[in-house]
Amino acid sequence: MSIPVIRPHNGHPMLFVEDQPFYIVGGEVHNSDSSSPAYMEGIWQCADELGLNTLLLPVSWELVEPEEGRFDFTVPDALIQQARRYGKRIVFLWFGAWKNAEMTYAPAWVKTDRKRFRRAQIVKGKDKAGRSVAGGRATLPYYTLSALCEATVTADGKAFAALMAHLKEVDGAQHTVIGVQVENETGLLGSARDRSDAADAAFAAPVPEGLAAFLRAHPDWLDPDLAQAVAAGAEQGSWTEVFGAGAEELFSAYYTARYLDTVALQGKAAYPLPMFANCWLVHKGDKPGDYPSGGPVARVRGVWRFAAPTLDVLGPDIYVPEFLQVCDEYTRDGSPLFIPEAATHAYAAPRLAYCIGHYHAMCYSPFGFDDIGHPFSAIQGYLFGMDVTDPALKTPQDKAEYAWFAHTLTAMMPVLAPLYGTDALQAACAESGEPQATLALGKLNLSAIFRNPMVPDQLCNGVVLAARVAPDTYYLLAYHTMLNLAAGDAENLDILSLEEGQFENGSWKPGRRLNGDEAAMLMIGAPRLLKLRVSTYEDGE
Ligand code: DGJ
16 A cells, blocks of 8 residues: 555545545644553544544654653554554644744753754843743743744654654554644744744855745735735845845744744655645734734745745644634645644534535544543633634534534545545535535525524524535535525436435445425435435426
């Protein structure tokens, strides 16, 4: 069997595992869980109950290389064994120099050698920001490594390459590990750019060859303010001369992307699994430095595409309420949707179905998935502070419902994955804000109404996913919606059969045969999977 790979499938970039098209119905664990295989037992069980097919698990530089040059792979090895026992796949997250724009997972020998492994400076001459900015850690000062330090990228890349070589050795035949995230939420908080002496010198030096021309050729891969700054700047010169008002963020993006590319390149030379970078997003009104400046936010994606070509995908960690807008931003250039982290509120399950059905997503993975159903998840806490009126954003996802969605979509992979890249797989959801949507699928026009029946001027958190598997046969996954079936390619439509059921071991297992009221008025509350056969004809035929 071939190594997991991303390649085009019906013109769409698709992950292949064991030579089959694959999508990740995933879950990311809390940061510290995967440092203890004993602790992970309960987490694997939870993943199994939920029906996830892949876990995203941190592997930290500090545990893998506790002393320089001495590697210890006990923990990742144990995680691989557990995954095999539970029949799951793994995406490892390399917590190297960056974890949420900080250096918390760098080994002690890196943290204590500040001359060799230089820190980023937010205020010139000072190591610390003087205020805390990261992840709600209100009392801790902020320290982080500089993206421009050669010694750091060399050491980080060496450690990452050692991990990848080890994975090849222990997993090169079984492919339990199907991808790797390089670093975690990179970038710099508190300032648009590093203000150390080395960074100042690089900022005054000429912009690297080819970058400005590349960005001018792809203005859509930048936010308009940055594209304008690039268009108005000089052909060559220092960062300020070429990029004007956008210079500092573009500079940070370039050096952060170069850092990750260097690390990824060394890792791929050892074992070329698919690799990606995740992103702490911009939230309304934020300036670079309020969010980590230089990270792969959509507004600077052109720089990342130029400077980090080794990365296969850039993936948004989506906790902000504007979920669909973010998905659109990250797929506009034809990139696949890979969501390594997502919130666990009441859109979590509908979003899973929508991401697969509409975006043909490669990965959808709630963060801290074992919190699903708990009101006190860290992610919910984040939203409490936000000005959101949509009740679904402040309601915990029902755990049994999430399990239904994840089990169903995992079991449907042999049916749905081959349809990626075609219009035979479509979806609509209430979160788009439209009370009604119609999907055109050959013989069938499927309409979904997402009004809350109890409060008609309010939308619910409904979703519908439709797959046309033969000219007259469809699978419909639906939740919190009213469906209407109408003829698509002709004047009339007959329902030949309508069944509810589930997939088991790759085959359809029918439940009730629906007719009468259940087919005449498809009011769907709890999530359901239906199989529909239709025929169409013209009047007088
Ligand atoms: C985003 C980070 O990437 C995760 O490691 C974790 O810290 C979550 N935020 C917590 O909200």
